[in-house]
Amino acid sequence: MKQSNPKLHVINKTNAAQLSQHGQFATNAQAALPLLSMIGQAQLSIEDLLWQLSRQFLEQLLVLSAQSVAGTKHPGRHASDVRWHGSQSGVVAIGHPHFAVLARVDGTKGYHDVLRHPEGRYVPGLVLFRWDAPLFFANAEIFRERVHRAVRLATTPTRRVVVASDAITDVDVTAADTLTTLHGELRQQGIELWFAGMKGPVKDRLQHYGTLDLIGHGIFCPTVGQAVNVYRAAYRVDWKDWDEV
Numbered sequence: 003m004k005q006s007n008p009k010l011h012v013i014n015k016t017n018a019a020q021l022s023q024h025g026q027f028a029t030n031a032q033a034a035l036p037l038l039s040m041i042g043q044a045q046l047s048i049e050d051l052l053w054q055l056s057r058q059f060l061e062q063l064l065v066l067s068a069q070s071v072a073g074t075k076h077p078g079r080h081a082s083d084v085r086w087h088g089s090q091s092g093v094v095a096i097g098h099p100h101f102a103v104l105a106r107v108d109g110t111k112g113y114h115d116v117l118r119h120p121e122g123r124y125v126p127g128l129v130l131f132r133w134d135a136p137l138f139f140a141n142a143e144i145f146r147e148r149v150h151r152a153v154r155l156a157t158t159p160t161r162r163v164v165v166a167s168d169a170i171t172d173v174d175v176t177a178a179d180t181l182t183t184l185h186g187e188l189r190q191q192g193i194e195l196w197f198a199g200m201k202g203p204v205k206d207r208l209q210h211y212g213t214l215d216l217i218g219h220g221i222f223c224p225t226v227g228q229a230v231n232v233y234r235a236a237y238r239v240d241w242k243d244w245d246e247v
Contacts, residue, residue: 099135101145103152104166104226108244113166113226125241126158128233130226132166137177145177146184153193160193161237164229167200178211185217196221198229 102115105122113130116122129152133145153160173181185195200222208214223229234241 099133099141101134101148102132103155104130104132106230106243113230123244124157125230125233126239127161127237128230128239129153129156129160129163130166130230131163132169134169136172137170137180138172138174139176142177142180146180149184150187153188153191160191162194162196162233163188164196164198164223164226164233166226167197167204170200170204173204173207175211178208178213181208182213182216194221196223196229196233198223198226 102117104113105116105119105124107114107119107122114122115132116124129149131149131152133148135141137145149163149165153163181195188195195217205214205222223232233239
């Protein structure tokens with residue numbers, strides 16, 4: 003009698019450990035793509051799935067996703083960087099999103115990238131750091147390193163770092179742990195970590211992870227401008243904006 007191959011099925015949280023028993027998931031990321039397409043209807047949550055699967059497997063999935071967006075990878079491109087240069091002239095920067103240190107430009111509303119506006123004025127003791135991507139396991143350490151670098155390169159000793167968070171549309175548990183680590187490292191240097199423009203659902207995630215109990219609840223401002231004003235009031239900084247009389 004012909005023996006039929008066992009069929010895969012969408013599992014629930016109570017038997018999530020069965021994922022590790024399927025050898026094709028360990029060696030072939032493409033085998034899991036049908037599973038991911040059904041994940042919206044599955045009882046297994048995204049976070050539970052990520053917990054079960056290895057970082058190497060997830061990086062394979064990211065590369066497959068990048069290929070579907072940007073086209074086949076060009077020959078000769080460096081393969082270790084989490085960045086995909088596609089044959090369709092597309093580039094998917096998975097692990098290295100854009101970031102910027104911000105400064106005030108006289109005669110212009112808002113705060114702007116100092117690389118584009120080197121004439122911008124810094125607020126003494128304040129680092130305004132903008133991150134233009136969701137925070138997750140593939141870029142969380144890069145985020146942490148870039149914040150530390152911005153502090154090291156600041157023109158005055160830093161009292162507070164404000165992360166402009168408008169573009170941070172999501173944060174996973176790995177990134178939440180990284181925020182906790184960064185908060186502790188900055189605090190050891192006498193530096194506060196604040197956020198401006200962070201969306202409600204992202205704050206809800208941090209609350210769910212327990213991160214806010216560790217880094218603080220009263221560290222959010224709706225805009226970068228208000229974050230600057232709160233900082234100036236707290237430290238009585240001798241600095242005037244261009245539009246102040």
